[in-house]
Amino acid sequence: MEVAAGGAKEIKQEIQEILRKGGGVLFIDEAYLLTAEYIGGLGRRALDIILTELENNIGKLTGVFVGYKKELEPFFEHNPGLSTRIPYSVNFSDFSDGELWNILNNLIATQYQGKMRVQGGMGGLYVRIAIRRLAQGRGSRAFGNARAVENLLAAIANRQARRLQRERLEGRELDCLFLTQTDLIGPDPTEASKSSLAWGELQKLVGLSQVKDCVNRMIGLISRNYTRELGEKKPLKISLNQLFIGPPGTGKTTVAGLYGQILADLGYLSNGEVVLKTPADFVGDCLGKSEIQTRKILEATVGKVLVIDEAYMLDAGDRGKDQDKFKTGVIDTLVSMVQGVPGEDRCIILVGYEDKIKTMFSNVNGGLSRRFPVERPFRFDNFDLKQLELILKKKLKESDLEYSLEAIEASKAIFERALMRPNFTNAGEVDGCLATAILNYEGRISKLPSHEQALDAVLEAVDFDPDWDRGMRNGELDCRPALEGRVSTSIIDTLSGFQKRCFGARKSHINPRDVVPTNFIFKGPAGTGKTITAQQMGKLFYGMGFISTDQVVECSAGDLLGQYVGQTAPRTKQKLEESLGQVLFIDEAYRFSRSQYGQEALDELINFLTKPANVGRVVVIMAGYTWEMNTLMSTSPVLAGIFQDDIIFENIPPDECISLLARELINANEGIDARGVFADSTSEDYIKIRRLFRSMQSIPSWSNARDVKHLAKKILSKNLELTSDGSLEVDPLLISSQQVIDCMLQMLKQQAGRYKHLGTGDKSQVPFMEPPLGAPATGPVLTNPRLAQLPAATDSEMRTSTAEARSNIEIGINIDTKASATATTNIDILDGSENTRHGHSHREGSGEIGVSKAVLVRVLAAHQAVIIKRNQRGLDHERLCHELLESENAMKQHEGGSGDGEGLEAKCNEIREKLRDIEKEMQDEDRLHQTLAAHGPCKNGYEYVRDGSGYRCTGGLHFIAGSEIPQLCS
Incomplete structure (x- = not known):
């Protein structure tokens, strides 16, 4: 290393000094370092100088290169001429057991001048064991041979010294020139x-x-x-x-x-x-x-x-x-x-x-x-709650700190929430909790007069968590103020029941997690309060100590679905891990059944929630429309077993819609006087507004609270327009009944107009239900082989349901309005019985009012089969057209040739015949559907599908017997 560091110039000076003294030996230890990569070119240039001088001064200069055998291999590979310039190689093998024994024997004799005695003698069992242990390192680069024997003797002497010290303390007679079994082998x-x-x-x-x-x-x-x-x-x-x-x-x-x-x-x-x-x-x-x-x-x-x-x-x-x-x-x-x-x-x-x-x-x-x-x-496993409590008590005892029972309970609640977080630090949580408690204690005590400040520190619950009694104070977790008027009272009662169960379980020393569910299905129409209820559940479960924060992680099924195979599972797992200790709200969960990657997401969700390490650490809510969520649950029995608690959200009744509208108007401007419009529920205007709400609920796009908020904005906007116009003397803080009715009629006309084309015979305007994105053309993505096919209904059953439903809903009322000159003064609005407030929704798949679920399942399945058949027929038509074009081109190329032309002509005729059959089938089907749409009893734009011995609209309500078709066509 010194040679490489000095470089070529320094080593050349050193060699010249040796030669001036008449020659000598150049001893280079760890020579392999000269060619090491991290030394760079310095070592190699120095080596080249050495080799040149050795060759030029044979007989005067001798070079000895020392190092480990394995490490010297790349040293010789550096220059092919090294083996000839350094012709002699001496290998030093590790010492044998006998040689190691001789070295140890000589060392003991020399160091203790032959006076040291050994238990069992130098050739005895204990010395042999010591040598065998030492020899186990033989063959490794770290084995030091004679140096290792020296280290062994030093360890023996160290053990002897400790033994003699213990014997001196015990008052025993000492023999400093005797090595015992314990000294030799431990x-x-x-x-x-x-x-x-x-x-x-x-x-x-x-x-x-x-x-x-x-x-x-x-x-x-x-x-x-x-x-x-x-x-x-x-x-x-x-x-x-x-x-x-x-x-x-x-x-x-x-x-x-x-x-x-x-x-x-x-x-x-x-x-x-x-x-x-x-x-x-x-x-x-x-x-x-x-x-x-x-x-x-x-x-x-x-x-x-x-x-x-x-x-x-x-x-x-x-x-x-x-x-x-x-x-x-x-x-x-x-x-x-x-x-x-x-x-x-x-x-x-x-x-x-x-x-x-x-x-x-x-x-x-x-x-x-x-x-x-x-x-x-x-x-090393994570500590459980009991172990964390013991660690805390141990640290408190070591710090001479007193504590109350409530303080321990408050700390356990902190640890329980911390256990849910993904980055739980075990004893680190205890240290952080204790440090916070000491700081809070100091802040609390410092506010007291000096004579009331006790010397003995007693930590209270408020020191560990200033809000330690959350959920125990009266009304703290009551969700009624936040949800009243926005969701059904039955839903509010359900959430209150969870709170009562939790506190009752704790009083009875039962684990609350065993009686309060953490996986829920929210199902119902749009705008019925599913999201705000999920947010309140975050506060509720946090107050009960089930989760570590009241935050709600909101996402849709689309956020979890990938765009290619293998992307969905990691996305889903990442979102679930992010949600540990929180509420995860998955909106539009029914979309899992529409994607070819949906099953992958559901499998990851099931796998995550069934792992013992994750049970109870996250509250998962899957939300969507009633019919589609039921379909999703029916396709996955395991998922249905995990999510066994349903919370059903129904359409907001007209009277509650009116109350919500009044609140929205007042919240927008506290000075607005809107209560007078809705004060008298028996007034003619109130009844008109209620009927208008019922009519709006019959439109498929009705979104409950969302539409009510939109209506409130329209009313306020219209009122501001009239105020700023100046042509009319209008109080800007007074909302009249006529303004409300005009805006509702305008909104109703706008939304109803979006569905008028569904009743025409123009096939291009009828919504076409495509198969799910990426789904195979052979059927739905998720299927359940346990579900048997529903039996076809009889004509009498169909006619009865049609007649009963028609008598319930086809009641027209005429509302006369004097307000808008541009608005239609006579609008037929479906009123019906009180049940019509749960009006049908195309998006929700709930069909028309009065239709049983069994009938609706059957017609929707038939409709899906028709779609698949149409798609396949279109593909067949396109394929045959392509084959016909190729065959005709081939026939033109063979004109005037041999008999191949006749075979091609026959093939073209066969393809044309198949195309005529498909086109005739398509034309017949178009005529039939145009006839049914124009003359059938359904006026809501639903398509007809084959059902038993006749045809039924996909809304499920209207049926036409097969025997009536010829009469309709004529």
Whole structure:
């Protein structure tokens, strides 16, 4: 290294000095460093100077190059002429057992002047065991031969000194010139472990049962080897090196120190000190620097415990790609210097997460797996709630701090919420909680008069959490003020019931999580309060201590679905992990059944929620339209088993819509007087407004509260227009009944007009239900083989339901309005019975009013089959047209040729016949549907499909017998 650092100029001066003195020997130790990559060109240029001078001064200058055999191989590869210029090679083998014994015998005789006596004699059992242990390191680069014997004698003398000190304290007679069995080979591990202070400290640690068991087995194996050595049998191979795997804050560093001290007490480590390093301490900033730094660290930690935290960061990357050479150098140096064999005075502990550690071992030098027990690591699990409480009490006792029972309960609530978070830090949470409590205590006490400030610190619940009694105060978790008037009272009662269950369970010492569900299905039409209810559930479950924050993570099914295979599962898993300790609200969940990747998302959701580690750590709400959510649940029995609690949201009744409209108008401007319009529920204007709301609910696009808010904006906008016009004297703070009715009529006309074209015979304007995006053309994406096909209904059943429904809903009322000259003064509005407030929705798939679910399921299935058939027929038509064009072109090319033309003509005729059949089928179907649309009883724009012996509209209400078709066509 000195030669390389000095460069060519300095080594040349040194050689010239030798030659001036008449010649001599140039002894270069660790010669392989001259050609090392990280030395650069300095070492190589110096080597070239040396070789030139040796060749020019034969007989005067002799060069001796010393180094390890393996490392000298690249040294000779540097220059092909080296082997001829350095013709002689002397290999020094490791000393044999006999030679090591001779060295030890001579050292003892020399150091103690022949006066030292040995139990069993120098040729006895205990000396032989000591030599065999030493010889186990033979063959490794770190084996020091004679130096290793010197280190062995130093360890023996150290053990003797400690024994003599104990005997002196016990008052026993001392013999300083006698080496006992314990001095030579260490104490019996079984007895030594009992007297080890580190072993006692390990047993006092909270939890860590698996780690303690692993240490017990290690001590048992060491004890067995000790017994085998006394019987002169080969010891079982064990490695002191270990893998500590687990999350942060579980005591890995603490246990590493105790583990090292236990090994030192058993005589397996000469020091036992713990040295903590990270991968950054090993990786150099230039090529070759990593090897030097790693070697220095390993040499400095002989006899100690080297802990490498976050060791997975030494992963050099996939073997199939370009690996990080800096990290590869670290691992290769570890493999070369660490053997992991009995007798090696070294313990290295790699710390990290299990999955990342295993990935690292699969990517790096395979020799690393032979030096660390990859399949038998020490696993550190997360602490549970009881263990966290014990840790807190232990720390409080160590700090001489008093506490109340309420303080412990408040801290347990903090720990329970922390356990739900994805980055839970175990004992770190306890330290943070205690530090916060001490700061809050100091702030609370400092506000008191000096004479009331007690010297003995007693921590109260308010110190750990200023809002520790959340949910216990009267009305704190009452969601009625926030939800009243926005959702049904039955839903509010359901949420209140969850709160009562929770507090009742705690009073009865029952786990509340066993009686309060955490997975819900919200189903109902749009604008019925599903989102705001989810937000209130976040506050409710946070107050009950079920989740760590009252935040609600909102997303739609589309946010979880990927665009290609393999993208959906990671997206879903990431969103679920982000939601730990919170409420996850998945809107439009029915879209899972419409995508070819939906099942992938559902499988990941099911897998996540059924894992024991995730149960109760997240509240999941899946929301959507009633019919489509029912369909989704029917396609996945496992999903239905997980989400067993439904909360049903119904259309807001007209009277509640009126109350909501009044609130929205007042919230927009507190000075507005809108109560007079809605004060008298028996007035003619109030009845008109109620009927208008019923009519609006019959429109498929009705969105309940969302549309009511939109209506309030229209009314306010219209009022401002009239105010600023100046032509009329209008009070800007007074809303009249006529203004409300005019805006409702305008909104009703606008929305109803969007569906007028559905009743025409223009096929191009009829909505066409395409198959789900990316779905196969053979049928729905999600199917359930357990669902049997529904039986076809009889004509009498169909006619009865049609007649009954028609009598219920086809009642026209005429509202006369004097307001708008541009608006139609006579508008037929469906009124019907009170049940019509749950009007049908095309989007929701609920069909027309009065239709049973069985009938609706049957007609929608038939409609889907018609769509698939049409799509396939269109594909067949396009394919046949393409084949016909190719055949006609081929026939033109063969005109005037041999008999091939006749075969092509026959093929063209066959294709034309098939095309005529398809086109005739399409024309017949078009005529039939035009006839049914023009003359059938359904005026709501629904398409007719075959149902039993006749045709039924996809709304499910109107049926035409097959015998009536000819009469309609004529």
